Amino acid sequence: MIYARKSTDAKLEQKINSISVQCASARSYIESQQHAGWYALDEELMDNNISGATMERPGIKRLKQLILEDKVRIVIVNRLDRISRSLSQFLELMTFFEAHGVSLVSVTQNINTSTPMGRLMIQIIMGFSEFERELICERVTERMHAARKNGQFLGGRPVLGYNIKPEGRALEIDELEAIRVREIFSMYIKQRSVKTVALELRNRGWKNKRWITREGKVTGGSDFTVSTLHNLLKNLIYIGKVTLKDEIFEGQHEGIVNSDIFDRANTILSGNDLTKGNRNRNSHDALLKGLLTCKACGTAFVHTGTKKKSGKG
Numbered sequence: 001m002i003y004a005r006k007s008t009d010a011k012l013e014q015k016i017n018s019i020s021v022q023c024a025s026a027r028s029y030i031e032s033q034q035h036a037g038w039y040a041l042d043e044e045l046m047d048n049n050i051s052g053a054t055m056e057r058p059g060i061k062r063l064k065q066l067i068l069e070d071k072v073r074i075v076i077v078n079r080l081d082r083i084s085r086s087l088s089q090f091l092e093l094m095t096f097f098e099a100h101g102v103s104l105v106s107v108t109q110n111i112n113t114s115t116p117m118g119r120l121m122i123q124i125i126m127g128f129s130e131f132e133r134e135l136i137c138e139r140v141t142e143r144m145h146a147a148r149k150n151g152q153f154l155g156g157r158p159v160l161g162y163n164i165k166p167e168g169r170a171l172e173i174d175e176l177e178a179i180r181v182r183e184i185f186s187m188y189i190k191q192r193s194v195k196t197v198a199l200e201l202r203n204r205g206w207k208n209k210r211w212i213t214r215e216g217k218v219t220g221g222s223d224f225t226v227s228t229l230h231n232l233l234k235n236l237i238y239i240g241k242v243t244l245k246d247e248i249f250e251g252q253h254e255g256i257v258n259s260d261i262f263d264r265a266n267t268i269l270s271g272n273d274l275t276k277g278n279r280n281r282n283s284h285d286a287l288l289k290g291l292l293t294c295k296a297c298g299t300a301f302v303h304t305g306t307k308k309k310s311g312k313g
Contacts, residue, residue, distance in 0.1 A: 001074070006018045006019050051085070161180070186261070239256075
């Protein structure tokens with residue numbers, strides 16, 4: 001199968017142009033390999049005025065379709081950059097070829113993936129592709145860190161009390177939910193028990209954040225549990241801050257909870273470490289501890305024991 005591409009439509013109206021030269025070169029190469037049983041398909045795939053940096057090309061889509069139909073064994077191009085200018089996308093395409101037993105031949109670069117030397121050259125190209133991916137990861141991490149330092153919201157699901165602005169990448173307060181968030185902090189400071197507050201929230205019918213994605217899918221809206229309530233109370237977003245790993249930055253959004261109230265709640269949380277009970281009160285090897293929960297309130301069952309001997313008096 002011959003594939004040709006041209007980035008612009010300049011001089012395409014002329015009888016001899018870039019695409020016609022590419023196809024002629026590929027046909028000549030195929031004729032030179034007739035002794036090996038090669039022959040050209042009648043259909044030749046061409047993409048005109050399309051960048052090699054994208055795989056969203058009619059010719060590439062048609063090529064994949066023919067490969068899936070088991071009609072192609074070798075793809076002939078004039079140069080590798082005719083089929084792709086992106087190393088990462090080239091690697092993706094080569095993986096597709098290999099999965100379907102298809103070889104790639106570059107006429108002017110003497111690369112044939114059906115030969116050991118050709119596969120070696122592809123391995124070198126894959127090495128550059130891996131290097132490119134690592135650079136992309138580093139750049140993404142750097143952009144995320146810079147955005148966090150600037151106090152930006154990096155995306156994802158919003159939490160109770162906030163909505164994502166229509167333009168995205170920014171938070172705005174949901175006034176009705178914000179009232180509930182402040183009430184939850186107040187309740188916890190008074191009750192000093194995450195379990196008690198979680199049960200009260202369930203009794204009131206208050207739920208976690210319910211969100212509709214751009215695709216129209218409804219997510220969240222579940223009952224509060226000890227874990228989700230604990231996470232809410234510790235979330236620095238409620239005092240106008242954002243985090244990245246262990247670093248804390250001033251956010252661009254407005255806080256919902258007063259810093260003093262947030263600190264009071266978290267001081268109580270620190271004293272009531274959720275895991276402290278599991279460490280200090282499981283000396284009897286209760287194997288089911290933490291595994292059984294109450295269906296009504298979500299609270300975990302705990303074991304107990306006594307030294308009092310039973311018997312008739």
